[in-house]
Structures are given as structure tokens and as C-alpha cells.
Amino acid sequence: MVSNSNDLFNIKGQVALITGGASGLGQYYTKALAMAGADVFIVSRTDKGWSETNKIVSAFGQKAEFMQQDITEDDAAKKIISSCIDKFGQLDILVNNAGVQIRNKILDFKDSDWLKVININLNALYFLSHEAAKVMAQQHSGKIINIGSMQSFRAGKFIFPYTASKHGVIGLTKAYADALAPEGIQVNAIAPGYIDTAMTKPLQEDKERNHEILAHIPENHWAAPSELMGTVIYLASKASNYVTGSTIAVDGGYLLR
Incomplete structure (x- = not known):
């Protein structure tokens, strides 16, 4: 039971671990959690975006720590959780954001590309959630937020390992929640819809495909990355304490049509 409604979305004093949190949509998740009061521990394969992200977090009066790590390596999850605890002494929120998509025709798809997508999008998420849960269970509290996709619900004939992995993310979310x-x-x-990012620019610039996508979205526009921030704050805060096993589509109504 929450005694003060003003604190519903306040996560001051908490620590959030975010994979891929220094660039792309991940940077917006980081910004949202810092804005709500959390310190952040960011894991990424390269140091891209670290300097900019550190400035964003610092502007909200919060601390950021960075770890360069391939999340698919053996024992990566244990190393990551251990490093987060060493730096901050606690872990309250995990955002499994890091992911990859590879596109090809089915008969031309390489086995190695299938494994790469599954290892990053699904296997790494499982192992990191497992290690984080060990810490959270000791304190009898915690929030795990997984990042799905519209492909968690739909097909995707040129990105079928991505589709398989994102369906798996939703299944794991339910199993872990239970x-x-x-x-x-x-x-x-969280299942983001069509978001205006550098990665989606080719789709937006393809007039025919852009028209098809917009015709499928009741809100009739591509979302700004910032439109995902409120959802991640909600799921990280005590405002969502009685919500578990759910997937929130932030899609402008895309799945309605």
C-alpha cells in the first residue's frame, strides 16, 4: 500500500541497470530513470554514447557508471551484476534493452546470424534476469523490465529470428513474473511500436512503406523516442507494484488494426 501518492513515480535512491543504455532508445530509458531519481549502471558492447549519456544523467543530479561488456559472453551476467553491486552497493531495477535485428530472405539466412540474434535478444536477457533476481530476492523487492517489440505479436518474414526472440521475451516475462x-x-x-529513430529512417523515407505503416497506426504518426519514457518510469516505480507479467504496447494503436 502506498501512503503518499506524490511518491508513486519517485525512484530516488534506487539503482537501475540498463543494457544498451547509452544510445538509441536505451538512452531514453536511461534519461527517464535518472529524471525519476535513479542512479544508473549502463552496460554496452562499445563506449558509443557514454560521454553524452553521462552528461544527461548528471544534469538530473544522478550518478552514472559504465561497463563495456559483450552480454553474450560466458559468465557475462555474473560479471555485470557483480560490477553493479561493487559500484553502487545495490540493484533495484533491471532494464533488458540491448538487442539486434538481422534481415534476410529465409533461404539465405545464415545459422550464425540466427544464433547471434537469439543469443543477444533472448539468452542474454534470461541469464541477466536470473542473476539480478538473486540479488532482488534477498531484498524482497525489484523491477525487471524487458523490451519486446511489435514482433512480439506479429510475424516478420525477413526477420524471423528477431520475431522468435521477441515472442520469447514475452514468454519469459510471464514465466519470471509468476x-x-x-x-x-x-x-x-514494453513493446515499442514504430519509433522515429536513426534505425527506422530508411522505412520512413520509403514513401510506400511509410504510407502503409501510418495507415496502420490510429494515432497517425511515428512516435518520438521520448514517448516511451513515461512507461518505463511507471514500470520501474511503486506505481506499478500490483502489475506483473504484463506487456505494455506503446504503439499509437498499431495492434488494433
């Missing part, structure tokens, strides 16, 4: 609820841990997912 298993960890007795430990006071909530596990949920």
Missing part, C-alpha cells in the same frame, strides 16, 4: 511474485519482484515488458 516465479518471482512471491519474492516481491515485478516483471513486465
